[in-house]
Amino acid sequence: QSALTQPPSASASLGDSVTFSCTGTSNDINIYNYVSWYQKHAGKAPQLLIYEVNRRPSGVPDRFFGFKSGNVASLTVSGLQAEDEATYYCSTYAGSDNYVLFGGGTRLTVL
Amino acid sequence: QITLKESGPNLVRPTETLTLTCTFSGFSLSATGVGVGWIRQPPGKALEWLALIFWDDDKRYSSSMKTNFTIAGDPFKSRVALTMTNVDPIDTGTYYCGHALYSRGYYQFDSWGQGTLVTVSS
Numbered sequence: 001q002s003a004l005t006q007p008p009s010a011s012a013s014l015g016d017s018v019t020f021s022c023t024g025t026s027n028d029i030n031i032y033n034y035v036s037w038y039q040k041h042a043g044k045a046p047q048l049l050i051y052e053v054n055r056r057p058s059g060v061p062d063r064f065f066g067f068k069s070g071n072v073a074s075l076t077v078s079g080l081q082a083e084d085e086a087t088y089y090c091s092t093y094a095g096s097d098n099y100v101l102f103g104g105g106t107r108l109t110v111l
Numbered sequence: 112q113i114t115l116k117e118s119g120p121n122l123v124r125p126t127e128t129l130t131l132t133c134t135f136s137g138f139s140l141s142a143t144g145v146g147v148g149w150i151r152q153p154p155g156k157a158l159e160w161l162a163l164i165f166w167d168d169d170k171r172y173s174s175s176m177k178t179n180f181t182i183a184g185d186p187f188k189s190r191v192a193l194t195m196t197n198v199d200p201i202d203t204g205t206y207y208c209g210h211a212l213y214s215r216g217y218y219q220f221d222s223w224g225q226g227t228l229v230t231v232s233s
Binding site: 052 | 148150157158159160163171173174175207209212214215216217218219220221223224225226
């Protein structure tokens with residue numbers, strides 16, 4: 001089973017920027033531009049932040065920026081606000097047997 | 112406005128069959144490019160994708176789940192059901208359904224239900 005690897009935790013100060021990484025393999029992130037990022041607050045439903053590596057749904061501020069290089073996708077959040085404290089999950093297509101694959105999530109603490 | 116809501120039993124016993132229902136509004140499951148999926152989150156763990164049904168009744172399932180899942184859609188009643196047979200305590204978690212939006216070859220979940228907590232225990 002393929003997997004997307006995310007650091008379990010991150011922290012940054014109010015107003016600063018933070019970048020989350022999502023490491024896949026040569027069979028997923030590296031060859032498909034189908035990376036999505038979701039924000040999940042405890043007890044709430046996930047929210048789509050980024051899709052197709054770097055596209056933002058309507059209503060998502062441009063403080064959220066996605067990109068990828070090789071088999072690593074990244075999400076940068078700039079101008080951190082207290083409400084950004086949440087867990088961030090990456091997701092991608094990894095072939096017909098893994099149509100949707102989620103990473104383990106990175107929990108962000110805003111200091 | 113798209114809304115989704117999950118419903119089903121909160122407690123089931125091991126080996127039983129569990130059926131969850133996702134009732135939605137604001138879109139049609141028959142419309143080209145639409146999908147509805149199920150995702151769960153075990154307590155303290157990450158999101159896990161389970162199944163996805165598309166507008167043309169095509170279906171995809173996670174190959175890594177041990178429990179048997181079946182997804183079925185009823186576009187006339189705006190519902191999608193997820194049936195799990197022979198459930199195990201590892202199936203405990205919050206179950207979400209999501210609207211899958213098609214864009215340039217793939218789908219992503221752009222709207223989610225509030226989730227429903229299912230506990231598998233004897």
